Every structure is written in C-alpha cells, then in structure tokens.
Amino acid sequence: MPNDIDGERSDKTREALRAAHLYYLQDLTMDAIAQEMHTSRSSISRLLGFARSTGLVDIQIRAPHHGSSSLEDAIQKRFQIAVHIVPVPDHASNVDRLERVCMSAARMLDRYFDSNMVIGLAWGSTLTSISRHLVPKELHNVQFVQLNGAGNNQTTGIVYASEMLRRFGDAYSGTSQQFPVPAFFDDPRTKEALWRERSTRRVLDMQARMDVALFGLGSPFADVPSHVYIGGYLEPEDFRMLDEAKVVGDCATVFYRADGSYRDIHLNDRASGPDLDQLRRTPRRICVVSGVSKVASLRGALAAGLVTDLVIDEGSARALLDSVTLDSVTGDMVTEPAQMVKP
Missing domain, CATH: 1.10.10 (Arc Repressor Mutant, subunit A)
Known part of the structure; x- marks a missing residue:
C-alpha cells in the first residue's frame, strides 16, 4: 500500500x-x-x-529600488529596518488580516532560512498561523528552538507549542527543540535554579547561538488581546504590576515599555523568554505584526532594537508612521499612553 x-x-x-x-x-x-x-x-x-x-514553484516579487512604496521607504528610513508591507483592505476582519499577513510571511521565509542554522521561534497566535502556510524547502542541519515556555496553572502548553514546532521542522527538514517550562515561574528563585540544570542549559545555549529569530508581538491593547493576556498566564496582581510599569507589549513573554526599557519590570524576573539584550545579538530578527491595535507594542519593540525585518499589513504600517512624532528639539520619539485591556 x-x-x-x-x-x-x-x-x-x-x-x-x-x-x-x-x-x-x-x-x-x-x-x-x-x-x-x-x-x-x-x-x-x-x-x-x-x-x-509544495515548493515546486517559487514565486517572488522583485520590486526595483525606485519602485518601493513611499510608505516602505519612510519606515525603513525612520527605523533603519527592512520592511515588507502586505496589502490588506481596510475593511478586512482581524482574523482575515492576520491570515493574509501570516501567509505572506510564511512564503517569504525561504529567503531567510538556510541550512546549518539555529532558528528561534516564539509561540503565539501569529507563529501558529504562519506555521499553517509554510512552503516546504529541503534543508539540512537546521534546528528550531522554542524561545519561551508555554505552561501555566491550567496546561503544560506542550501540545500547543509542539504542533507549531513540528510544522516548521517538517517544512524545512529540521529538528525541533521544545522548551518545557512555565511561561512564568511563581518564584524567580525557581527559575534561577532550573536555569542551572544541564538539560535547561542545553536549550538556553541553543537560543544563544540563534542565526534567526521569528516572532510576533504580544499587546495588552489589542482589539483581540494576545494569548498571553487572556490564556490564564497572568493573575490580577500581574496586570496591576504591568499597568504601574507602563508596559506596552511583550516579545516572547518578556515585557517592555514604549521607550524599549525592560530590565526593571519585575514580572520579567519570572519570565521564561530570552533576555532582550541576548535577542538583540541574534543577526536576523523577523517580526510579524497584524492589526493597528499592535502598533503601540511594535513601537516599543522598535525602540528596544528588537527588529531587523518587519512584515506588517498596510493599515498598521500607516498607523505606525502616524503614531510617531518627533520632538522638535531632541528628536526623541513621543508616544501617547494607552489603557491596558484586561480579560
């Protein structure tokens, strides 16, 4: 048979x-x-x-430099990053917008992924959607590593994260390394002890050797809040702390403010995601964003220097530029405070 x-x-x-x-x-x-x-x-x-x-046909759109859109040019010059803007009609639903952005992102990954690479993946709704649209590419010696734990007091998160990792591994003939730890520890001392264990150190060492990191961004302001904010990962006291710290978003469950600062946000001491300084040392950092309500989080990630390549829908790209004003004297980015959405 x-x-x-x-x-x-x-x-x-x-x-x-x-x-x-x-x-x-x-x-x-x-x-x-x-x-x-x-x-x-x-x-x-x-x-x-x-x-x-199945990858038998690889379709690429090569726009000449002078043919790039003024919107792409403006974002590239303002933030010094590579940008790919996905055309999506303004009337599209949040779900349709996410699917179209993630499909475009999935079909661009073969230009970033190659043999003999370590590739970090941050679980979430964005990467789960991307994983459903991957175009197979035969590579060798590719390792995918989960960037942050997915467990909480209701679930281990293993099934959720492993399915996403499996799809990436299957598409690129790679191996997958899970990170079976909680998204947030109850006690930072427990995290410190576990981080000294050899089995955990092996995963952390892989993360430190990443060639590429692929991630979406969490946002407490999203019209449809990100999974980490509604999936049982945060307690009411955690939300209060994030409010007081003026958090605008997270990358791999590590929280940051509008100016990109993150070190003195206490919840990060319990987070399993990579230190953002370490993430910045990864040569290529691909961020996929869908929806205007993620713009505040994106601004913070850009201020933190987390992004080298951005895939974003057209409406959100316009909102990003509209939301950024420059102080006439200092040239610093000025941002307006937003109200955190709680489940």
Missing part, C-alpha cells in the same frame, strides 16, 4: 511540474494546458496550486 501511495504522489508531482513548466515558462493558458494534458481546466488549477504549496 505505501508503494501505491508513493507512486500516486510521484505521478502528481510529475504532472504538477509539467503544468507549471507550461504555465510559467511557456506562457500557455490553463485552457491550452488542459487540452495538451488531456484533462480539465480545474485539474490544471489544482496542479498549479499543488506546485506552489
């Missing part, structure tokens, strides 16, 4: 390659290809979709 399945898959791959060659390299229409291959137009459409989803 396995041989029959493998044979069917091989036949489909050959047909998809032929259809892709005729469509992309010979400029034949789908109707013409269907006639040549003695099948229907809908079958050709499915074959071309299969070719794209």
